[in-house]
Amino acid sequence: MPSKPVNGEQRGWIIPIGGAEDKDTNPRILARFVELSGGGDADIVVIPTASRLKDSGLNYQALFRGMGVERVDVMDFDTRRDCQEPGRIQRLSEASGIFLTGGNQLRLSTILGGTDVARTLRLCNARGVTVAGTSAGAGFLSEHMIAFGKEGSSPRASSVRLAPGLGLTNRFVIDQHFRQRDRLGRLTAALAYNPFAIGIGLDEDTAAFISPDDTLEVEGSGAVTVVDAHDLQFSSMAHADEDDPVCMLGLGVHILIAGATFNLHTRRASAGRLATRKT
């Protein structure tokens, strides 16, 4: 469960990114992450644990430095033992912005899960630190994480396997590379198990900026698909065999683009600044 905010302090932003965010021409997602972390005065820690590529962390370090951030460190927690070292935990807890790279979300959950790093990430976010993750890093942020899944847009019981994630919030389940990998079925199947959570499907180069008061605003070139099963009338999930399609009646779906918002408490979507755009 998320850590409670410390007396009166606001929780920090939570920023799941759908992967393949623009790093050259128009890096608006990364720039806004930097801005929310303190701009030039930010102290950013990049955690490349999800990735097996040696330079994932260093690439982001160079990018954030190029945006004028002086203090950027890469902390590659590669084993569970790494995650218990007091010196590292101390460094991590000084960050004003934390960025989890892409890779394999099971590396994140198996290496960080239950360690001081995971606890520190939750504590940091609870006292106002911005936490972003891209691709696997995005999927890991919530309490319920999609570990594996099949592609194709009709949900089946076998479409998805959930695992516990980092737990900055339990309000939503994230899926990434959404449009690019045809993942509506697996996200919907995840909600069919227990409709309390909100499904958030992130296209590539698209992010959900979730404010301290739980309003989601979209940034980037694609769409964020919000699936709300709150008014679900009927689901056949409890009776479905592994490969049966699942019947789900009464789903609400919103397709949001940059500027549109969704309030995770009231479950209301808004066109935001899109509604006032000149024709």
Add this chain to the structure above:
Amino acid sequence: MPSKPVNGEQRGWIIPIGGAEDKDTNPRILARFVELSGGGDADIVVIPTASRLKDSGLNYQALFRGMGVERVDVMDFDTRRDCQEPGRIQRLSEASGIFLTGGNQLRLSTILGGTDVARTLRLCNARGVTVAGTSAGAGFLSEHMIAFGKEGSSPRASSVRLAPGLGLTNRFVIDQHFRQRDRLGRLTAALAYNPFAIGIGLDEDTAAFISPDDTLEVEGSGAVTVVDAHDLQFSSMAHADEDDPVCMLGLGVHILIAGATFNLHTRRASAGRLATRKT
């Protein structure tokens, strides 16, 4: 527009099928089409115009004969001239069930559109004749047909191109091979143009049996995804450039499996016999 039913007669069933329907082990969709066309007493006409394969029509002829139907004819309207021959129109108008094969829906609209065949199909359906189509044949049945589209689940203005179809009804827009080809985005984009219609996405080996009173019931091994834009709060379609994602807030989505129903008038989904299934 659909032909008006002749004094007091009920319109016939309309049966769009998502393609690749089971023809061997469990041909429940084709069997139900035969049953609704009169069973052993049916008089079935197969129209293989969508297909360029010589034996598409003959295969269905053999299948329907194997199900005990004595009178089954294949009528391959291959040119617009074919579609104006009085002898052929006479034969077509005797059918109790008409089946359009898969292939290319633009062959159907370009060859049959505006001819006596199209008019006869509408008249037959209006006086009670069952009309089914699979794949391209399914897409063609409605007034608004998806002619081309791109795959991927977030809608873009360029996701879809519509063309006029046969026009048995204008209540819905059909998309087929739905789960298999990731077509939610293009179906949703079609609704974004004008939200009055209901989107019906048919998985393979899955059909929507639409009764004379416009209740849709699902048959087959997959799902039918109903997208209802009736309560759409906001759409950015009017402002979107070709490749922009489209913002659509307030879509209703129902994923129906065999036995579930959707009323095209009231727009209410029901679990039908699934709701009473023993656990």
